[in-house]
Amino acid sequence: MEIKIVTEPFDPWQEIQTFQKSAKQMHGKYGATSIFVGTMRDFNDGDDVKGMTLEHYPGMTEKQLAHIVDEVSQQWSVLDVLVVHRVGDVFPDQPIVLVAVWTSHRGDAFDSSRYIMEALKSKAPFWKKELLQSDDLRWVDKNTDGYKAAGNK
């Protein structure tokens, strides 16, 4: 299990490859890998967005993410988890978050990675401040509920 908060742009595919190679205890055991990558858009709430700054609460962020990963390990059969999240100045097309879960079977992989993402969105102390095309700065005031949003479509 690894949780990383990074201040520079990262390549999620490289992160996955490096982690998977080094996680030798799961070699031969994993049959399913579920990967979620959240990337910055150039639009939000009807406005064009040029960039954003991600603030976090050092210490508490890592602690809350560790709780979430613990909860997942208690509910599902999980072999390993990698979570990477950006802070600092982020621009469109750059990855913001990576959640990768390795399990023996696909159900556990899908369900646990979804759980981690939704819990991260509501509990991990990160805050986004957007720089709009108009040069106005705007704090994002809340995250949408991913389950509800999917159900309404």
Add this chain to the structure above:
Amino acid sequence: MSIKVRYFASLKESIGRAEDELAFVDINSVADVWVNANKDTDRPHNILAAVNMEYVGFDHLVHDGDEVAFFPPVTGG
């Protein structure tokens, strides 16, 4: 005999401070910490609180040396 109070994101900007060092006097709960640190400012209705980096309610009891944090809803991911 003091506690550290921290503020984040839009709340930090609106009150104009990132942290306070507060004497541990007349403080029982997290709600008291806000009142002691921000006498003239009502607590915004949507803010969350943490003590020693764990989420708590505003009636949670505070102890000497605790780190208390206030912040708006989180928007990561």
